[in-house]
Amino acid sequence: MQQQIIRETFHLVSKRDDNVCNFLEGGSLIGGSDYKLIYRHYATLYFVFCVDSSESELGILDLIQVFVETLDKCFENVCELDLIFHMDKVHYILQEVVMGGMVLETNMNEIVAQVEVQNRMEKSEGGLSAAPARAVSAVKNMNLPEIPRNINIGDINIKVPSLSPF
């Protein structure tokens, strides 16, 4: 079901032209006519929010921008790979922006600060990927070089537009 929604949404959104509006009326799949898909398109990425009539359509567009800019700050020039390899972090950031389907915080600096404090707490404990001492030597083989930041992979770096074109 979840996959079907995602597939359908992607199908709907990706075939839309850039110069059309960013709203799609809800179909039965996403819960009926009270729901809308609101999306923004950044290079090869689509950020899609599904909202009901209790949210302002134009406001959500700004919220997506805030979210993307926050991602950009947290990951320092965010690119798609960041999002894929750190899906847990993306969730944590989203948790500071939206909670239980409602907007929690829109102040970017505040969001970034809170996320960073929590990341530091995690790191002080050794973090998710910290290998404990008893980890065996085989792991050493896998101690691959870190993915360099800002891998140069053509144009798929997300260029987060500054707010001015808005």
Added chain:
Amino acid sequence: MLLSQTQAGHREKQQCAQSTGLISALQRPALLYNLCSVSVTFRLRDDSWYYPASFRRRMPAPIRLRELIRTIRTARTQAEEREMIQKECAAIRSSFREEDNTYRCRNVAKLLYMHMLGYPAHFGQLECLKLIASQKFTDKRIGYLGAMLLLDERQDVHLLMTNCIKNDLNHSTQYVQGLALCTLGCMGSSEMCRDLAGEVEKLLKTSNSYLRKKAALCAVHVIRKVPELMEMFLPATKNLLSEKNHGVLHTSVVLLTEMCERSPDMLAHFRKLVPQLVRILKNLIMSGYSPEHDVSGISDPFLQVRILRLLRILGKSDDDSSEAMNDILAQVATNTETSKNVGNAILYETVLTIMDIKSESGLRVLAINILGRFLLNNDKNIRYVALTSLLKTVQTDHNAVQRHRSTIVDCLKDLDVSIKRRAMELSFALVNGNNIRGMMKELLYFLDSCDPEFKADCASGVFLAAEKYAPSKRWHIDTIMRVLTTAGSYVRDDSVPNLIQLITNSVEMHAYTVQRLYKALLDDISQQPLVQVASWCTGEYGDLLVSGQCEEEEPIQVTEDEVLDVLEGLLVSNLSTPVTRGYALTAIMKLSTRFNSVNRIKKVVSIYGSSIDVELQQRAVEYNALFKKYDHMRPALLERMPIMEKTSTNGPTEIVQTNGESEPSVVEPKHLPPVSQPSNQANDLLDLLGGNDVPVIQTTLPTKPASAGGELLDLLGDLSLSSNSVPPAPSLPVAQPPFLLDGLSSPPLFNDIAAAGIPSMTAYNKNGLKIDFTFERANPNPNIAVITIHASNTTEAEMTDFVFQAAVPKTFQLQLLSPSSNVVPALNQGTVTQVIRVLNPQKQHLRMRIKLTYTHKGSPVQDLAETAALKLHGNQQSI
């Protein structure tokens, strides 16, 4: 409300995954080195999975999340990916079994990644719980995330979780508390909410803004799950609006909105907050630049939008509150800078608020003008919201919206489907008697050029508008014909009978119409509805066509043979549907009385007597019988259809007017001839028409043919003479409900035949006067019940001046037809019958009050009575 956050997050990431998939060729070279080494190590580890468990204890740690992701991304096919995932899942499962605390969080993180890709990961639910119970923040963080993603409300695990969350809500670290709040606010079941509401309420009063804002949203979730807990949060709301922190303000406004929307008491209570909200809004506009909350030069637009929404709810139908916010709304509307999206977002909310509250008229005009300006905006999003909100206001401020008509019509030409759809809806809402010609021209042009997905809606919109506001009959017919020629295959089924009815009723237009339709038939026979209407008309008015009597247009010269050629062409064409062929054959048959080429028609009809299509064959055989055995009746049967009384096309609100008492539904048969279909009654019918002596065709009401049709049958039988429906018709209603309906009423009619079986009842029995009700539903409208009353008299003296009156509740409509007599004979020597027709659009039980007056043995008698609630069984039809 946003889709639950985790799903929303999910969706984004899935899209990342998909879009990266598209460009994987670009990335691979860069990662080549990494990938190779990963796959090597992966293979090494592969083998290790087959080691016995005792070995595994010394086994290397499970691979990291990052490596898993990398490996999965090397998969070239879906099958390969699935295989990798299965292997990894097996490893994770065995690690879980071993109660490995060290790597549990890593394993759950991997599981979440697989879950995002759409693989089942629910076996990790209990592990999430264990992580939540752990002391480490890392564990808790991933555990709560897993709980939000993997658990749904039905899980029993919830009970176990409640305690963990309770502990964490009282934790000393705000971030742990925050995690617990977030999880509760996202997936808390109603039991959880009940158990933890107290903790949430406590946190709502804390001075820590990070927790306070989360507690506010959590409270919203609690109220949604368990509305009766709302009262509990009331004291905590007192100080919420005096908070300085915008995050807390924002979420508090959300909480207040939720409470106001749920309870009128709360709404009244919070109306006193209007001045405070107005002050906050004012500060936001006047404050000037504050780097904290600035979004493209506007101070916290999100908060402004939220407050405007709350004001809308508070000011709705309340004069004082509306008065208190008029000024600030005007200020926002005039002072907001609109070069950017944020400004327009605020302006848009302001407009909506102005339209919803009891605002001053000047303000409303300002609001509509802002929307008008939006319509001209280059940004499609703004145009879209403008159209949406104009659609909302068009009912209340029709004239103001009317002023922007031309701009709205221009939006029909927009490339964007969302905008087009809105513009179409709005355009139909704006059509009225004055602008119908112009608007319709635009809309027909739109119908011509629009995407298929719009055609059906647009066509029915045009039909409705044309019916309501048509300036002339000719215009109406032209318009409908235009729709049929341009979007014929998209119109709804009922439009064919509707158009036929319209044409029949416009007597003076017959020649013109048939000529137009005949021409259309020559051009194109692919649009089935058009072809059906055209064949029907050609059959009906073929004589006018050939004689060339058209006054409105240059008459065309056609011969009888040409017309028959065209109709025969329809019979053999591959494009024709069976229904169309039925129409064509019936048309040819009708022409046998209007044209001289009877022999040719006989031949055609007899050919189809062996058609492979049962329906067509049946028709042909029956028509053939008409040529032979019943030839003397043929001219009468095929006579021109009488003018049909108007039936409502907008639902069952109007009662069908009838021509006479004994023929309550003279309008029915018009659609019958063309549409008969193979039915199980066919045999009965053939018997009737064929060998035996029963003259079905001449049946009048009292004689019932012994077939399944029951009342309907004899009703139609009766009609066939007067309205020259073709003989096969009578049995068809049973199998072909929709066509009985005169087009628009809906299929349920079919079941209504059951209503014929409703037992009769005695409504009144007093002083020797007995009144029985019998029920039938011999009517095309499923909401109409026909009740026949039978009054009989057991006394030895007759009752004279008998008057029966009935009254029904306002939701019903009642029609009393005249009684058979006003004298009830004595000693049960006869009955007085009277027909009552009841329209029951809401399908309620009927209570009827009856009043009886008569003169018995020289003295006047008057009596009142009330019937029990009457309900018709079957298909929930009640009368």
